[in-house]
Amino acid sequence: MGFLSRLFKGDTQEHAQNQNKTSGSSPWPEHLKGTDRDPDEEPCWYAERILRNRLERIFSEEWSGYEVRRDIPAAQLGAPAKSHDYSYGLYLQGQPKAMIMVLEDKDDYRRKSVVSSHRACESKGIFCMNLLPHMPNRRSYISKRLKENVG
DSSP states (O other), X not given: OOHHHHXXXXXXXXXXXXXXXXXXXXXXXXXXXXXXXXXGXXXXXXXXXXXXXXXXXXXXXXXXXXXXXXXXXXXXXXXXXXXXXXEEEEEETTEEEEEEEEOSSXXXXXXXXXXHHHHHHHHHTOEEEEEOTTSOOOHHHHHHHHHHHOO
């Protein structure tokens, strides 16, 4: 076992154990359980699983007439090769109405791959939204943006 393997082995095992502990039925942090605070209005900085759960609830509760697709290749909307794929798409009668990219890094929105995916949507009149990990991504914000921009 190499130096780096020994150095990081404990961290990776501990991280995996923590993921298993938090992957139960409730996606909310312990400090919110049993409080009056609405977990959907709590910031979910760098918590992709919570963000994705939040998106799934928004889609099922507010966009039930739409088909939700996941992991859509950018090429389906005419984006050039090596463009960033869309994390989610809202479709009405088979036509894309909104595309959402859940980005991994706070600077990803500037990358050529993400910009080209946005341009592909814009050229077709489809709303495209980035959700950045360092932002709060509250339910009210996501819902408002979708309602304002999706026909």
